Amino acid sequence: MRKSPIILILVVILGVVGLSSIFIVDERERALVLQFGRVVAVKEDPGLAFKIPVIQEVVRYDDRILSIDVQPLEVTPLDDRRLVVDAFARYRISDLNRFRQAVGVGGIPVAEDRLDRILRAETREVLGSVSSRDILSSDRAALMLRIRNSAIAEAQALGVTVIDVRLKATDLPQANLEATFDRMKAEREREATDERARGKEAAQRIRAQADRTVVELVSDARREAEITRGVADAERNAIFAEAYGADPEFFEFYRSLTAYENALQGGNSSLVLSPDSEFFNYLGSPTGRQAPAAAASE
Known part of the structure; x- marks a missing residue:
């Protein structure tokens, strides 16, 4: 009966030892088995793996493609036009042994710090060998490829492979940006003034x-x-002359009626005329035009 607790304890100890000797490698990672700080095994395939309990330990590293933002840096192209460049890179741990030797227990943070210095140096060197026009044009795809190829060789010492390098932004320094903005603003105002002057000149011409x-x-x-009006007056005069030639008495009668109509309207001024005035020839005689006084006396 006294052996049962001892056996139970041994079983528990063996179970704990057995469980501690087993570890699982996820498909998104790889692992190193260390013994007293020295790499004794590399586990790259996902699944179950074994280690010696207590003596050995497991260090896991991400096997996926990782991303790093490069700290913004100021570069000076060939035309001495300073630019502030913001970039990022994607990389992957390719050699676990070399990675462990290079970064030690610092892991990925130490590796990214060193990789950042490499990328900054290569970016400054590549962009400093071309003009700012090349950096700001579509040709910068080739420049990013040059930066990546140069960084690959440097990053091999860390046990990582640089997959891609991209320039996120390429801007002028803040002081230069403000000066450039002021210059562009002044230029646009000058152009606007010229346009307004030309517009006023064109408006005056029009x-x-x-x-x-x-x-x-x-x-x-x-x-x-x-x-x-002259043609109409000539035609009217011709008609009047023709009418007068055809019947002078009727023409005289028509002219008198027209004169009465125009002179005796309600809004006209008063007329002071003698009763025997020639104006009333066709009003004072029931038979028509009166004969002149001299003819009557004869």
Whole structure:
């Protein structure tokens, strides 16, 4: 009966030892088995793996593609136009043994710090060998490829592979940006002033041309009206002359009626005339025009 607790304890100890000797490698990671700080095994395939309890330990590293934001840096291209460059890179741990030797217990933070220095140095070197026009144009895809290829060789010492490098932003320094903005603003204001001046000049030309056209049109219209009025007066006079030649007595009668109509309207001024005035020839005689006084006396 005394052996049962001892056996139970041994079973528990063996179970704990057995469980501590087993570890699982996830498909998103790889693992190193260390014994007293020295790498004794590399576990790259996912699944169950074994280690010696207490003596050995397992260190896990991410096997996925990782991303790092490069700290913004100021570069000076060939044309001495300073630029502030913001970039990022994607990398992957390719050699666990070398990675462990390079960064020690610091792991990924130490590796990214060293990789950041590598990328900054390569970016400054590559972008410093071209003009700012090349950096700001579509040709910078080739520049990013050059930065990546240069960084690959440097990053091999860390046990990582640089997969891609991208320039997120390429801007002028703040002081230069403000100066450039002020210069662009002044240039745009000058262009606007020139445009307004040209617009006013064009408006004056158009207005002058319009005024001239109006004067010409009015003059032409008046000339045409005078011509038409002259022709009408000539036709009227011709009709009157023809009518007078055909029947002088009737023409005289028509002229008198027209004169009465125009003179005896309600709004006209008063007329002071003698009763025997020739104006009333056709009003004072029931038979028509009165004979002159001299003819009557004869």
